[in-house]
Amino acid sequence: MLSYKAPLNDIKFLMEDVLDFYPHFEKFPEFEEATPDLIDAIFQECAKFCENELLPLNQSADKEGCHFENGEVKTPKGFKAAYEQYVAGGWQSLSHGLEYGGQGLPPSLGLIKSEMMGTANWSWAMYPGLSHGAMNTIDLHGSTKQKEKYLTKLTEGTWTGTMCLTEPQCGTDLGQVKTKAIPNGDGTYSITGTKIFISAGEHDLTDNIIHIVLARLPDAPEGTRGISLFIVPKMHSDEQGNITDRNGVVCGSIEDKMGIKGSATAVLNFDNAIGELIGPENKGLECMFTFMNTARIGTALQGICATELSYQNALEYAKERLSMRALSGTKEPDKVADPIICHPDVRKMLLTQKAFAEGGRAMIYYAAKLADTIEHSKDEKAKKRADYRLGFITPILKAFLTEVGVESANLGVQVFGGHGYIKEWGMEQIVRDVRISTLYEGTTGIQALDLLGRKILLSRGKSLKSFSMEVLGFCKDKSMISSNPHKRQMNKFIWPLSKAVANWQQCSVRLAMKAKKNRDYVGSASVDYLMYSGYVVMGYFWAQMAQASYEKLAGEVENRDFYRAKIKTAEFYFERIFPRIKSLSATMMADPKSLMQLDQELLSFL
Amino acid sequence: MLSYKAPLNDIKFLMEDVLDFYPHFEKFPEFEEATPDLIDAIFQECAKFCENELLPLNQSADKEGCHFENGEVKTPKGFKAAYEQYVAGGWQSLSHGLEYGGQGLPPSLGLIKSEMMGTANWSWAMYPGLSHGAMNTIDLHGSTKQKEKYLTKLTEGTWTGTMCLTEPQCGTDLGQVKTKAIPNGDGTYSITGTKIFISAGEHDLTDNIIHIVLARLPDAPEGTRGISLFIVPKMHSDEQGNITDRNGVVCGSIEDKMGIKGSATAVLNFDNAIGELIGPENKGLECMFTFMNTARIGTALQGICATELSYQNALEYAKERLSMRALSGTKEPDKVADPIICHPDVRKMLLTQKAFAEGGRAMIYYAAKLADTIEHSKDEKAKKRADYRLGFITPILKAFLTEVGVESANLGVQVFGGHGYIKEWGMEQIVRDVRISTLYEGTTGIQALDLLGRKILLSRGKSLKSFSMEVLGFCKDKSMISSNPHKRQMNKFIWPLSKAVANWQQCSVRLAMKAKKNRDYVGSASVDYLMYSGYVVMGYFWAQMAQASYEKLAGEVENRDFYRAKIKTAEFYFERIFPRIKSLSATMMADPKSLMQLDQELLSFL
Known part of the structure; x- marks a missing residue:
């Protein structure tokens, strides 16, 4: 049986000793309630809920899975009760705006809450988790009327939301989306098409589900520039928010998956479902990408x-x-x-x-x-x-x-x-x-293209430069040439880290030059480049955690072992994990020829 | 749906062009029938059986799993029929000795057969696969009577066999085995204890299952030096090999596992089961390790x-x-x-x-x-x-x-x-x-200790030296200073390979010296050392495959694309995979301190 205890000490360490969350909160007047005392209390409650309610459902939900019958999904035993407790506890509204019933706490706290819940039971946590996406979309792009109609219910958790992007023929390549939206003349649209892989797309936790759907208007331009965003509720509702009749969206089946079995992954069939446009016509993808x-x-x-x-x-x-x-x-x-x-x-x-x-x-x-x-x-x-x-x-x-x-x-x-x-x-x-x-x-491959292709090369390295300046600034600030009282101990982290950052910059420049001549360099280097970046970024945070620990140990602090353990873990990271960048550094620079030269017909001789 | 075609071209390439199987077979008079024509015919039949019979049962068996009821296991639909076809085709006896009904073909062919079957359906292939272990044990250590009684049936495939080592409290550490064997005075023993994780430990494919069981005699020395090996059949049989009555071994349950669901993993309860000693008393582990x-x-x-x-x-x-x-x-x-x-x-x-x-x-x-x-x-x-x-x-x-x-x-x-x-x-x-x-x-960790601790350090590097001499000999033989007509093209493989081998040797020597002072170097380096070794060994074979392909292409050969593709894959391997040794080379030499210095109580502060 799995056990779990929320890592409250580690959370506190990061918030207080490393990342200065409280001075950060103080910059925002609306966060004045986000004091250490309140937050400790919230997290302790959250930990209890995760350890006592969510964790015990983790393995049983995997075993039981979700049940599908006649378009309806029954979630695993205990999921609904836990969700009701979650809503009653106000957890869904924690970091959402006061205007629609939220508690107005910082979004970062919502993420930390999600971490604890997701560790205790990821499958369960996906149901409320998906709602945040729908809420953000409506919050950022919805009309006041749409916000009033949907946001209050979603913030309470009375309804949940989804994001309906993927179709059978396309996931990454959303330009291929075929779902159609035909104007009805009354401001609404008739949405028709099939969406797949819709997490929390159908379930029995709430009476209504608000789908955010990518679809094409008639005569929309082809590809990604012809996609609009629609709100399509599972159930219609009246002015008072009472559910009335069923909309034309039905769950066709749920997927039998490798894992996250407690989380229903739905095929949704939209058949002249009534939807409302959200955001400008044909700007659906831009709206999506804002969050x-x-x-x-x-x-x-x-x-x-x-x-x-x-x-x-x-x-x-x-x-x-x-x-x-x-x-x-x-x-x-x-x-x-x-x-x-x-x-x-x-x-x-x-x-x-x-x-x-x-x-x-x-x-x-x-x-x-x-x-x-x-x-x-x-x-x-x-x-x-x-x-x-x-x-x-x-x-x-x-x-x-x-x-x-x-x-x-x-x-x-x-x-x-x-x-x-x-x-x-x-x-x-x-x-x-x-x-x-x-x-x-x-996918990892898509993230890697986003990083190297868009974030690095398109910005001509500016984003990397600005981040690596931060890291190198830290390195200089903590190193032998600084007044840092822990500089001698920090050297074992600072030296490999600054060397790796310098190499990161150099490789980026070299890749940019090579990619100008051969675009395949971007794709061939991208995943190794991303993993290299990951180890360096993590190294930066381990160095910060070590520095913070040295500082605490220099003063009067009770749990000295906690800080000593941090430093020793940092040592482990730099000695045993960080050297992985050596290989990545070599393979990312390899000529794409070794990937592209084999004609696809020659990849197998069966 | 998964598809599979046996890689007959690749098998042929390795046997004929790279590894010279036929000159090798010629060294053994008993293999005179193992001609290319016969082997091609056998493999084509084998491929058909794998593609048409075993593959279609692969996913359905995963879905269905094995059924357990009242000590009996029902294998997934189709498994029994496929097994009967397998036995009828003489596949189990392929590379076993003529004396007990085998076909006497080389063991290597048995392995290639197992590869095809295991690719098409690993779970199914485990049932006949486990038999080979039991057969080898009886063949090497059994008395003539034991061989006559068990080996014929096992060679036919009428019965199957298992290896019963693991117990709830021990898997790797077999010195902890508790199962007891009490002499009955008539030359037989009463075996009592619980064995777990017994693959093919119970099933409905055959009427009898021959268990090879590790157990302790009364007053046996403690630890690994007090373990003996026993043959314990599920069913007793008479002189003619007809099954009579049930022995005292019962399947208590089967495991619910992550995968290989078509393969039954049994808990076996031995309760005064009658067994025969095989091999000398207290030498059970040595006997096991022979194969x-x-x-x-x-x-x-x-x-x-x-x-x-x-x-x-x-x-x-x-x-x-x-x-x-x-x-x-x-x-x-x-x-x-x-x-x-x-x-x-x-x-x-x-x-x-x-x-x-x-x-x-x-x-x-x-x-x-x-x-x-x-x-x-x-x-x-x-x-x-x-x-x-x-x-x-x-x-x-x-x-x-x-x-x-x-x-x-x-x-x-x-x-x-x-x-x-x-x-x-x-x-x-x-x-x-x-x-x-x-x-x-x-486990990988145990293999790594075996490699670095026993095979390298205990032999004072002799085993590595002898293997690396072979690799360096190949390198020299194919390099610029040789008469190899393909030396120019081979250089891109030879150079990194010989460098890596030299480094392998150096690291081994350095680790040996360090381990003398601190034994923890063995365990801390072992897995990285093993993975380094793996990439080098695979590099050696890719270089050989490239050389063989260049040689073929220099002559008149039909399927030129096949050989070109091999060379390009070798190029890929050396450019994109082989550089992984750089990181491994660094991490394996790291001081064990980074692993051992944290007191186990300080590994978590929850």
């Missing part, structure tokens, strides 16, 4: 959630399971064998998980602060800066953290040996659940 | 099988699925988008699979030739040399090929995007099925 970054950070989270859950359980197992004697000499002579945590390779696997969980958490929280600024700052320049930075870091977070999440979950299975393969323990479920994360919301 | 290498090669095969199956299906999908335009310019203007195989990163994933499948196949066939020599050579020196070499290369093959098998299967899912996550396509099943391969028959 794509936040959605993708929400998916990046899954990598961390899987890593944390797998780590916590692998660690306990490794302390208990007895096998062989330590090569360096018997550790527990009174037992039949030593616990496997004595073996260096088991420790390597555990520390890899630990380094990814904690390093990734820092990366996510950094992005969450940017999201606060983007959504709440009155300073247009600061807002733009944050948006630019978030745009740069998002593909790295999404792809890198989900890839290392898959790796970590697999390491968790490996620590358990053969038992890791048995369902009962839950470790293999984490592997199956997290496997989707490198696929949805843009 | 552990071959068993592990059989498991290494799973990495290749998964890679091949995933590659074949991903390749077809990549040619058909249309998404986006190639960055280097539209490839298919008359279609709505270009097929995804135009995108460099998709090609990178496919070529990675291809390089691992074909490179891994060469490694396995090399090992298979060694097995022929070990089992059939009359030249004791040659036999010993082969055994030594196989012992060195086995942990590399087992761990490296299964690790890259897991990677490849995941890449196959990634090529399919979101569809890869849906069961229907079968791609996610390959990931689930192959995931067991790095766990059973010794």
